[in-house]
Amino acid sequence: MAAKIETSRILKEPKSLREVLLDKGLAGLGDMYVNFVYSLALSRKFERPIGAKVNNRILAEAVKRSGLRKMLPRRIDRHAQGDAAEALIVFAWLQEAMSFEDCLKVIGEGDDPTDAFTELLREIGKRLGATYE
Amino acid sequence: MAAKIETSRILKEPKSLREVLLDKGLAGLGDMYVNFVYSLALSRKFERPIGAKVNNRILAEAVKRSGLRKMLPRRIDRHAQGDAAEALIVFAWLQEAMSFEDCLKVIGEGDDPTDAFTELLREIGKRLGATYE
Numbered sequence: 001m002a003a004k005i006e007t008s009r010i011l012k013e014p015k016s017l018r019e020v021l022l023d024k025g026l027a028g029l030g031d032m033y034v035n036f037v038y039s040l041a042l043s044r045k046f047e048r049p050i051g052a053k054v055n056n057r058i059l060a061e062a063v064k065r066s067g068l069r070k071m072l073p074r075r076i077d078r079h080a081q082g083d084a085a086e087a088l089i090v091f092a093w094l095q096e097a098m099s100f101e102d103c104l105k106v107i108g109e110g111d112d113p114t115d116a117f118t119e120l121l122r123e124i125g126k127r128l129g130a131t132y133e
Numbered sequence: 134m135a136a137k138i139e140t141s142r143i144l145k146e147p148k149s150l151r152e153v154l155l156d157k158g159l160a161g162l163g164d165m166y167v168n169f170v171y172s173l174a175l176s177r178k179f180e181r182p183i184g185a186k187v188n189n190r191i192l193a194e195a196v197k198r199s200g201l202r203k204m205l206p207r208r209i210d211r212h213a214q215g216d217a218a219e220a221l222i223v224f225a226w227l228q229e230a231m232s233f234e235d236c237l238k239v240i241g242e243g244d245d246p247t248d249a250f251t252e253l254l255r256e257i258g259k260r261l262g263a264t265y266e
Contacts, residue, residue, distance in 0.1 A: 005234050010176045028184025029172050036169040039162050043143045049223070051161025090182070101138050 007094050017130050018071060020091045021084040030086030033093065034059075037100065041108035054113070056082035062117035066125065085117065088124060097127040140227050150263050151204055153224045154217040163219030166226065167192075170233065174241035187246070189215035195250035199258065218250065221257060230260040 010029075020026060035053050042050045059082035063069050072084055092098040098120075106120045107113075143162075153159060168186050175183045192215035196202050205217055225231040239253045240246075 005173070005237055006177065007173070009180045010182055012180060023182070025182040025184075029176055029182040031184050032165075032169040032172040032186075036165040039165040040138070040140070043162055044139065047142045047145060049143055049156070049158040049162040049227075051158075051164050053165075094182075104138055 011091075011094050015091075017088075017128070020087055021068075021071060022073075023087050023091075024083070026087035026091055027083035030083075030088075030090035033090040034086050037103050037107055038113075041104055044104075045108060054082075054117070058114050058117060059085040061114050062121055065114070065118040066121035068121050068125070085121060089120065092124040092128065095128070098124055144224075144227050148224075150221075150261070153220055154201075154204060155206075156220050156224075157216070159220035159224055160216035163216075163221075163223035166223040167219050170236050170240055171246075174237055177237075178241060187215075187250070191247050191250060192218040194247050195254055198247070198251040199254035201254050201258070218254060221254065225257040225261065228261070231257055 015023070038054045039051045042052055056078055060078040063072070063081045063085050068084065068088070069081070072081065076084075089098075089103065093100060093103065103120065106123060107116050109119070110116055148156070171187045172184045175185055189211055193211040196205070196214045196218050201217070201221070202214070205214065209217075222231075222236065226233060226236065236253065239256060240249050242252070243249055
């Protein structure tokens, strides 16, 4: 999907992982991306259309459990931790490291969204060749 | 994209256009869909990641200009008009009447989002074989 819809111009220069995590523009686009994928995953699971926003607490906990927290400045609140997760998830999509379909699949697995987002952040880290530890 | 990610189970029964427009579940999922497509259209236009929500005033005006307003109950506020637009837009995607890519293209055209959403609603009406008048 990313190639077909020409997202390549959106990211003009290579960014370090840390820059990605703190990029407010990526966090903004990522917010919309993550909420849509999450809503679609729930809609498929419950077989009816559902709109839902991912709670920041879930994203912050996933950031912690996945090890990504260590990449972030010490003094960073829950909101900024959620932003970092959203930035990374949409960055992985724009870079074609994780397709929309793969993202949807991981988010839709299991019954605990915190587990699912933890797994998603770990998988993205692997695919980007990053170690969070 | 719709076929690949198996959205067919989300809509289990055929709905009349009027039912679609007043469906709160579709409006919820549609809200997430529309905001993501709109953010991606802006990101492509300005060549940097942007997260933005579509203003209800824009959607309500597009509902009016496209003729869709006539399909809705008389006593319906701006918020519900926006919901109707979002429900219809994501319904068209789930039904594979309008692909994500086509939707993105129409929304990204021109400089006036109201014009773009008006055109989108008209085009969806045509593709669904509906006349709003």
